[in-house]
Amino acid sequence: MHSNLASAAVVPRPLAGRPVLSPGMKRALARFGWAVVSVGLFTGLWELLWAIGWADPKLLPPPHVFLGNIPDQARFFNTATRWQIGVNPADGPSPYEAVLITIGATAMRVFVGLLIAAVLSIATGVLIRYFGLFEKLVLPTITLLSPVSPIAWLPVAIFIFGIGNAPAIFMVVVALFFHMVLSTISQIDNVSRAFINVARTMGATKRQIYARVIIPAILPQLLIVLRLNLFGAWMVVLVAESTGVGFGLGQVIMMARNTFNPSLVFFTIALIGLLGFLSDWLLRLVQRRVLYWVPETAGVLRGL
Template identity: 70%
Template sequence: MTYQTTEQRGGVAAPSVFEALIGRLKGSAVAIGWTIVSVGLFALIWEFLWLVGLADPKLLPPPHVFLGNIAEQAQFFNTAQRWQIGVDPSAGPTPFQAVGITIISSTMRVLVGLFLAAVISISVGIAIRYWKMMENLTLPTITLLAPVSPVAWLPVAIFLFGIGNAPAIFMVFIALFFTMTLATITQIDSVNPNYINVARTMGATKRQIYTRVVLPAILPGLLVVLRLNLFGAWMVVLIAEATGVGYGLGQVIMLARNTFNPGLVFFTIVIIGLLGFFFDFGLRMAQRRLLYWLPKGAGALG
């Protein structure tokens, strides 16, 4: 009798670990290549419009202009000194240190607000479907407040927390909480009833159904919602910072507007875009790790 190895079963040789790694690296290289091509094409069109005189360099400076004087743009990032009365600006951080501090400040607000909104909204959404009384007491209010623009909550944030990190984090949280709660409820309602019926047939309790059936079933959709809300979190934190609740990239944008500095505007936009891109990439990698049981591309957005 001839026994087949694991690699030979089914008549198809399974790829080795090395081959799988090479395939993954090739896939990553292709994705990175197309990213470079896409961004490069956009920049090339922009440069061409400047070259033929269709883009005014004073209003729409091409990439080689606002990216060519990084040292000059970096000196505008020390917006934290505005909140310190009697402090000599020359005693503060260097321009490049100020860029790093500004990026870290805005990123921290986004991540903390997003984390709080995700944890609390998912918990509340599951609780609403788990307990009928919870649904009766909270769902009408959540539905009522969900359409309210985050900008409308800005005075509330200032009244409650004043100036600093807290109001910006609150703005991110409040902008995402209601929609993510409703998204959680929608995901729960869309779970295949057959999964729940099978669990009941096997004697699962209500708690076991939610922890071992419902939660794994809604996790792919919730991670997609989380990725989409990451972009929304960046939008909200910039609004909060621009209106004066804290220093950060939003304050730099506002400074550029007040001083009519288009180069600084686009330089900051590039930074924000890169941050959003890399954090989204990180969430996609985490999503693939967490959803290991799904085929590639399933339950994901991009």
């Protein structure tokens, strides 16, 4: 009786009214804090260069200029009706609605292209290693086309798909597909032979080895490759939008360049950076859910 009371007395208890943060929450708050510090340092340096006169406000407007008047910047995002003949540029959605529509259109093209590229590239890489004849017929062509810049495919996309969402999505798929196929093949070749030998000893067929051993083994690194290519997808879709789509963030930057509006350029750049950061964060959440068998202390999930 006394021993139980004594042991209970030494057990630390949280103070009443003080919330207890989980280790994951503490790590998330620490990462957010350092992100704020990093962006704050960059912004402060930019503002300092403007304050001492080293940055021309007409060419390199400081953040407080292009972020200080968001309604004025948002009115330029109505690119869907701005260039139509006989349509009043003031018609259509409000400035804030135009910003949301533009962001949604660009993000849709990025994520649809990312999903199509991921499915096609992983399937193609697995088929190349699964069927010898398929490898002989397909791999040389993929290796030949892999070094070609995605920008070089822009005329092809316009020739095939015309104007609209399709050429931008095609550009994203092309930008990711070839490299991810080669990455898939490399990851398959690096799977530990011990895993495969154990599966064969247990009587697994070739199809079962690929489905239950090889594909789960290569997914962690492939998702990391997909995350790294996500930023490339944002770059490519902006180029495609500037020429082959009626509206999008790329179209806004092109209009800002043609009208010599540096404030709009940097405002759109800041918006794209924020969207890229949020996209990477979302992909990390998906990665954590898909790779449920990988411990959080492993390198693939470290820093998440």
